[in-house]
Amino acid sequence: MPESAPRRPLLPLIGQVGGGRSRATCRFRCGDACFHDAPNTSGNAYFGDIFTAVLSRRNALRAGAVGAGASALGLGSLGPALAEPENGGRNPRLRFKSVAPNSEDKVTVPEGYDHNVVVRWGDAVLPDAPEFDFEDQTAAAQEKQFGYNCDYVDFIQLDDDRGLLWVNHEYTNEKLMFAGYTDGTDVEVEQILVSMAAHGGSVVEIERIGGTGGWRLATGERRFNRRITATTRMELTGPAAGHELLRTGQDPTGTEVFGMLNNCAGGKTPWGTILTCEENFNQYFVGGEGVAEEDKPALKRYGIKVEGDTRKGNRRFDRAEERFDLSKHPHEANRFGYVVEVDPTDPGSTPRKRTMLGRIKHEGATTRVTSDGRVAVYMGDDERFDYMYKFVTAGKYRKGSRRHNMTLLDSGTLYVARLTGNSPPEEIDGSGRLPSDGEFDGTGEWIPLCSATESFVDGFTVAEVLIHTRLAADAAGATKMDRPEDIEPSPVTGKVYAALTNNSAREPGQADEPNPRGPNKFGHILEIVEDRNDAGAETFTWNVPIVCGDPEDESTYFAGFDKSKVAHISAPDNVTFDDRGNLWIATDGQPGSLGTNDQLCAVPVEGRFRGELRTFATVPVGAETCGPFITEDNLTVFMAPQHPGEDGTVENPQSTWPDHRGYPRPSVVSIWHTRGKKVGR
Numbered sequence: 001m002p003e004s005a006p007r008r009p010l011l012p013l014i015g016q017v018g019g020g021r022s023r024a025t026c027r028f029r030c031g032d033a034c035f036h037d038a039p040n041t042s043g044n045a046y047f048g049d050i051f052t053a054v055l056s057r058r059n060a061l062r063a064g065a066v067g068a069g070a071s072a073l074g075l076g077s078l079g080p081a082l083a084e085p086e087n088g089g090r091n092p093r094l095r096f097k098s099v100a101p102n103s104e105d106k107v108t109v110p111e112g113y114d115h116n117v118v119v120r121w122g123d124a125v126l127p128d129a130p131e132f133d134f135e136d137q138t139a140a141a142q143e144k145q146f147g148y149n150c151d152y153v154d155f156i157q158l159d160d161d162r163g164l165l166w167v168n169h170e171y172t173n174e175k176l177m178f179a180g181y182t183d184g185t186d187v188e189v190e191q192i193l194v195s196m197a198a199h200g201g202s203v204v205e206i207e208r209i210g211g212t213g214g215w216r217l218a219t220g221e222r223r224f225n226r227r228i229t230a231t232t233r234m235e236l237t238g239p240a241a242g243h244e245l246l247r248t249g250q251d252p253t254g255t256e257v258f259g260m261l262n263n264c265a266g267g268k269t270p271w272g273t274i275l276t277c278e279e280n281f282n283q284y285f286v287g288g289e290g291v292a293e294e295d296k297p298a299l300k301r302y303g304i305k306v307e308g309d310t311r312k313g314n315r316r317f318d319r320a321e322e323r324f325d326l327s328k329h330p331h332e333a334n335r336f337g338y339v340v341e342v343d344p345t346d347p348g349s350t351p352r353k354r355t356m357l358g359r360i361k362h363e364g365a366t367t368r369v370t371s372d373g374r375v376a377v378y379m380g381d382d383e384r385f386d387y388m389y390k391f392v393t394a395g396k397y398r399k400g401s402r403r404h405n406m407t408l409l410d411s412g413t414l415y416v417a418r419l420t421g422n423s424p425p426e427e428i429d430g431s432g433r434l435p436s437d438g439e440f441d442g443t444g445e446w447i448p449l450c451s452a453t454e455s456f457v458d459g460f461t462v463a464e465v466l467i468h469t470r471l472a473a474d475a476a477g478a479t480k481m482d483r484p485e486d487i488e489p490s491p492v493t494g495k496v497y498a499a500l501t502n503n504s505a506r507e508p509g510q511a512d513e514p515n516p517r518g519p520n521k522f523g524h525i526l527e528i529v530e531d532r533n534d535a536g537a538e539t540f541t542w543n544v545p546i547v548c549g550d551p552e553d554e555s556t557y558f559a560g561f562d563k564s565k566v567a568h569i570s571a572p573d574n575v576t577f578d579d580r581g582n583l584w585i586a587t588d589g590q591p592g593s594l595g596t597n598d599q600l601c602a603v604p605v606e607g608r609f610r611g612e613l614r615t616f617a618t619v620p621v622g623a624e625t626c627g628p629f630i631t632e633d634n635l636t637v638f639m640a641p642q643h644p645g646e647d648g649t650v651e652n653p654q655s656t657w658p659d660h661r662g663y664p665r666p667s668v669v670s671i672w673h674t675r676g677k678k679v680g681r
Helices: 023-030 055-068 189-198 293-301 462-467 469-476
Strands: 113-120 153-159 162-169 200-208 215-217 226-228 233-237 256-258 263-268 274-278 339-342 352-354 366-369 375-380 384-386 388-393 412-421 441-451 484-489 496-500 524-530 539-547 572-577 583-587 599-603 614-618 624-630 637-642 667-673
Touching: 113 162, 113 200, 113 215, 153 263, 153 624, 153 637, 162 263, 162 274, 263 366, 263 484, 293 469, 366 484, 375 484, 375 496, 412 469, 441 462, 441 469, 462 469, 484 572, 496 572, 572 624, 583 624, 599 624, 614 637
Parallel strands: 233 352
Antiparallel strands: 113 667, 153 162, 162 200, 200 215, 200 226, 233 256, 263 274, 274 339, 339 352, 366 375, 375 388, 388 412, 412 441, 441 539, 484 496, 496 524, 524 539, 572 583, 583 599, 599 614, 624 637, 637 667
């Protein structure tokens, strides 16, 4: 067996459910979504795959994309052109030795690399933050300290040795935060307030460790540091702002909301602001059984309970703030599920929920500049059988004009994806077996849902499209996908990559070419090439370069690369790229699907090493791999091990990482090569 692809040990699959997440993760992150029917009950076909003669069009589009590649615009280093790959040309190859699969309670990195903890739950963010006291937590203290859990990570360089780290705080696990925690009405209100304060996001100033790729919390003045929580004042903007469906007794204008919830992934705009995305907001609300009957279908489509005891198993934020009880404030839930724009360089600025980007369980919002200077935003809706979206601004990006650019996300066109396979339907049987043409591929289109002034969906106004986006996408005939999470364009090629995490609920007869396995326990990666390689295009071709799982499983596929030379991977979640265009993939669910800790993998997606996947790092017991982010100089990988020891309790911890003092603390780490090389070299 090659050294680059160590095989996994056989480990017991304890406490795992659904697509591989732990039982506690399902409970605290998404409100046990996998234990309920999928909210999408639309009649949309599982394959918009009427077998047509699309091969000539597909090939023509690909030829056009190749010709346009050198001149197409992309995000890259937030400049106007796609980045040029260096030290690898058309055949970039990863040079590190794969980390062996394991179940150890630590972060492991390849030989020749080192890592450190940059910031952990409870560390001081604001200057007057008290020292973290696990035994005596208060909401007042937590509002000034680094929040719980850490998903999306971004970095803004200030100079050679200082920068700003943005981190999402997706959700809390009170069983690991408070000794003796019990669900229900006997939870102390102060504990609920601590949890609310531990949600949101943090901006922390960090500094380089010597001349290395390692980073730590900055000392001295930290004027940019900021905490955003579930109670921070925010502004609703865009065409839906002020609509009656967003008005409440607290906010009769429908333009002001407090807090953001369950922020998962995100992105960065060309003008340097952070886009942080609300995902599983549904689990925070009770009282759905008491809303008007005509409002229940829309709530149910977003996974909000509208019958039975809606308080059972809920976080009970309503006991701290009445607005989380829909029987008393029926529109409050409509004010969550958005992309929130935050200016990390202005700690006094008001975060803005951009309604023009739609209301879904947003997994991410990554950007690319179109050929005519507008900005495209790619988004996934992380639910079984839900959709992929794109938004394209009406106005053009102006470099250096912050005031103008901060208006761009309030006007444009919102799209949803429809994909068509080019193989006969009978060749897609749910087994993962390749069709006769040797590839899962086809064509697609971005279906317009609305502009800022016009709805393109019959029966929906513009505001209704943006508030009930899932229902509008159902009506438009979008393609049901296997939990679309991060969707990100390569800064080198402009191709777009989507992580489809898994879908154990997809039956064999529901498999289609873009989702070729049923059930899909391990997930897959989708590659999209837009017409003329232009982010503003409404048509594209697509293929599935990686069908995840154990390489020894015949249903897996690694772009045709020799599977005896690749590492295993399951549950792809977030993605990023290095400066040569290699795809880096964070996983969420490997303990339950492959029996090993989650990991950060990397794989070339161009050239003769396309598909040679290797494991760069693994995270501690029970943790999910989050982030990741690679700095522009390619000297550092930031990775966020979220929810270590998730299935444990304070009394019976399953992880004590990173401090090994009796309880775990979700943290962000930096990883670098000890000889100063770029990561992956």
